[in-house]
Amino acid sequence: MEHVDEAGAARVTVSGDATVTGWNDGARRLLGYPPSEVVGRSAAVLLAEPVWSVMARAREVRARWDGTLALRHRDGRRVEVALLAHRTGDGWLLVAPMPADDTPAPSDATLLTWAYAQSPCPMAVYDTDLRLRNANAEMTRVIGLPEGDLQGLRLTDIGGKLRSEGLEALMRHVLRTGERRHVETYPRTGGEEREHAWSAHFAPLKARDGEVHGVCLAAHDITEQYRARQRLVLLSEASVRIGSTLDIDRTAQELADVCVPRLADFVTVDLLDRLDQDEELPPGPLTGPIVLRRAAHRSVYETAPEAVVGPGQVDTYPEVSPMAECLVAGRPIIYATDDPVIRAWVALKPARGAKIQEFGIHSIMAVPIRARGTTLGVAVFSRHRTPGPFTQDDVLLAEEITTRAAVCVDNARRFTRERGTALALQRSLLPQAVPRPSAVEVASRYLPAGPYTSAAGDWFDVIPLSGARVALVVGDVVGHGIQASATMGRLRTAVRTLADVDLPPDELLTHLDDLVIHLSAETGGGEATGDIGATCLYAVYDPVSHRCSMAAAGHPAPAVVTPGGPVEFVPLLVGPPLGVGGLPFEAMELELPEHTVLALYTNGLVGGWDRDVDEGRVLLADALAHPAASLEGTCDSVLRALLPEHGVLDDVALLLARTRALDAAHVATWDVPADPSCVARSRKDVTQRLTDWGLDEAVFTTELVVSELVTNAIRHAVPPIQLRLIHDHSLICEVSDASNTAPHMRRARTFDEGGRGLLMVAQLSRRWGSRQTAEGKTIWAEQPLPGAPPDLG
Missing domain, CATH: 3.60.40.10 (PPM-type phosphatase domain)
Structure with a gap:
């Protein structure tokens, strides 16, 4: 590294208690003191004005102070110094310029000429007719033409009317008003392989009287900042647009839609064919030929003519395809269309090779769709209209967007499975047949x-x-x-x-x-x-x-x-x-x-x-x-x-x-006195009514049921007692009484004289039971009608 002359300016450091702690050769030349005579001493010996005045000004300074300070030379004379003072913690750094020496130096005009010609910032000067008068070397490099070929041309002549008309309108405004203007533009100039973003500044060139005689154009390359902003905008849009529903294919389509055309010209999203099944997906990268289902695709063309596989179709991808290779590797991969993998894949799938040739696809990027350690599919990005190939910055952006989409796809997959399980459980619990x-x-x-x-x-x-x-x-x-x-x-x-x-x-x-x-x-x-x-x-x-x-x-x-x-x-x-x-x-x-x-x-x-x-x-x-x-x-x-x-x-x-209603023709009711001798009368009434209904085959069983229920009511219950027959899809026998005591069926022992009544009723009936009423209880027994089909209710 070449030596830099530190004596070009006088530099002195002073501590918080006004002690001189540093003294360079420029300070020696300015005031005549060698370092040994001032370092470690109070700075007050250097002042040619009252100390209190200097201290008062120092207390008012927070970060930096500039002004004139009277100092005392070693030979005793007063020296007025233009001083710049910086606070450094609890001390100061004092800097003063040195008087010019006799060393020859370029003139200001020469330096300005060099600055314009050699500036890394593209610059050009236009006259009042908006014709280029001068362009520096960087501007000619960006445009891709020598200065001689540019002189006398307008901006619309150089960049084309469509792209440059708006810039010329700004230049006319600057000429008319004398105001500066600034604009950001994103053209592809003749001297650049890729499009660049530029921050263009238009400044009026004025004479001393204020009259505008031209416009100066200065441009700054802000491509990296522009692309970073675009990536942030795209990521923000992706977070809003992707995952709007819990539908897997809709989420895949949203991923493709977001990326076209700002990241790629054609995007396909293929998911594992077994994604919709109930089985758990294996963690980690996949192996071998992979079966994928096209979930979505999007193109800069309306009908996506680049696609060989349509949405919903299933295809098997060999190991030499971009899809399979990136899924096996578990990471994104960028391909040029002349890569060996693409050539081998095209050889196996000629239809895809024909599409690559037809549309001029030159760059392909395959990105795995993974969430929570599980591979769900792959997104493939292709470029044919966009001239530049994919870069590592594009990989990072695609990974970020795809990761967000993968989480949404996985959420949709898990939701679909849980919903299917819940619906299956729900259907099994609801009535299968009303x-x-x-x-x-x-x-x-x-x-x-x-x-x-x-x-x-x-x-x-x-x-x-x-x-x-x-x-x-x-x-x-x-x-x-x-x-x-x-x-x-x-x-x-x-x-x-x-x-x-x-x-x-x-x-x-x-x-x-x-x-x-x-x-x-x-x-x-x-x-x-x-x-x-x-x-x-x-x-x-x-x-x-x-x-x-x-x-x-x-x-x-x-x-x-x-x-x-x-x-x-x-x-x-x-x-x-x-x-x-x-x-x-x-x-x-x-x-x-x-x-x-x-x-x-x-x-x-x-x-x-x-x-x-x-x-x-x-x-x-x-x-x-x-x-x-x-x-x-x-x-x-x-x-x-x-x-x-x-x-x-x-x-x-x-x-x-x-x-529906059951009228009197289907219901028979009798009041039964609480007398055991009335049991026979009840059997006779029931037999007559069953004969009237044409139910002679049910007489024997019904008599037994009626006999047991009426006998139990007379023996163990409280009057009034009522017997009712209901003739519907079945034959229902009911005995009501005023007791709230519920009956209990028990198994009688061998020598018991009673206890078999309800057991017999249960054996003779399809269903039986009791229910509480406002007046007491009702014991009922239901029998199927002779020849009737089984009751499924």
Whole structure:
């Protein structure tokens, strides 16, 4: 390294207590003191003015001070010095210029000429006609023409009218106003292999009187900063555009769309063919020929003519293909089209070689799509319209974008698997075939939420009850996913179990509420967290009395359409959702004429992003007011009226029930005195009625059942006692009394005289049981009709 003359300026360092700590040769020449006479002494000996004045100025300085200071030369004379002072921690660095010596130096004009000619910044001077008068060496290098060929040309002559017209407009503005202007441009000049970004400054050239005589153009190469900004913009756009849905192919398409044309002219996204399957993908790089499915592609041309494989098609890629090689290597790879790998691949796949030749593809970049240590596929970027090949900066950018897309693809894959599992679980827990009880005609629909929403916990059920009654249930579990589906299954099972006990609707919801609180406590480590909740509507319809009793826990009230009447929503006092606890549920009872339609539904039917629940109820009422020819058709018309075509936001459950009635011709009732001798009379009455109904084959069995039930009521219960036969799809025998004591079946010992009655009833009947009533209880037994098919309800 050549020696640099440090004596060109006087430099002195002073500590915080004004002690001289440094003294260079320039200071010696300026004041005459050798270092040995001043270093270590107070700087006050060097001052030719009062110390207090200098100290006052020093206290006002925060970082730098410049001005004139009077110093004392060693020979005693006063020296006025132009001084520049810098703070250095608690001290100072003092710098003073030295007077010019006798060494010959270039003139200012010469230095300015050299500066213009040899400047690394391209510069050019234009006259008032906007014609080039002079250009420095760097400008001629950038343009790619010698200065002699440029003189007299306008900017539009040099760069073309289309690219340079706007720049000339700025130059005219500078000539007219005398104001400077600045612009950033991105042209490809004749002397550059690749496009560069330039920061162009236009300055007016003024005479002393202010008149403008020309324009100076100075340009600065800001290509790196420009490309860095472009990369940041592209990354920002990628983070917004990629992953807008939980659809795998849509995410792949968003990746391709973002990268064309700013990174590549043609992009393909191929994913592993087994990506949609339930099996786990192997971690790490892949091996051997790889089977990929084209998920998406995008081109600068509208129809992507460069593509050989279409979206959705599957192709096998050999080890010598860019796709397979980068997946095996587990890293991005850049290829020129004359690389051995490309030549070998083209030899195996002539159709791809024809496309490369046709469109002039010259640079290919393959980037693995990996997320969480798992390979999902590969993105291949190609250039044919863009002249420059891919660079390592392009690799970093493509890796960043692809990584973001990979996470979104993996999220979509995991969501799809979880949603599929939840839906499969949900379908297995919902009724596989809706029962067809005699009390009502039913039609139902269940629609899971759209493809980008996890399955929820909506459910419905139709439960045949004793006495030809039927229970209608609809519910909605809070949340989505497998947990909601599992909770729905547990609640549906609980409702069926409680329905078998023949609990009234309000009591059933109370027990269900306790269960939800218990489930919430299980998930919360012993404390109810409220993470598990549900709504439920439970209704019981009796076709004999035409009465319907119902209660709701946080669930919307059903709609009722009576024959020839308007659509009304039941004024049901809705209780709190299940899992809140501490508040009672209230049941209400209403009479439903035959052929009344009862509509039970979940919130997903009436609610939505674009409307509130009240608007949905109005649409539901209008759809029910114009029913189709069948109940199934009415279900379809309701869904068409209330749900969008592109899918629902939440699960939807709809249950329509049209009531039927059992008239006196199908029901026989007798009051039975509490006298054992009346048992024979009851058997005779039953035999006569069965003969009238044409059920002679059922007489023997029914007599035995009636005899046992009536005898038990007379012996162990409290009057009044009533016997009832119901002739429907089955034959139901009921004995009611005023006792609340439930019967218990037991196995009699060998020498016991009694205890075999209920056991015999159970053996002779298809189903039997008891239910509590407002007056006491009812014991019932159901028999299949002779020759009737088995009951699947």
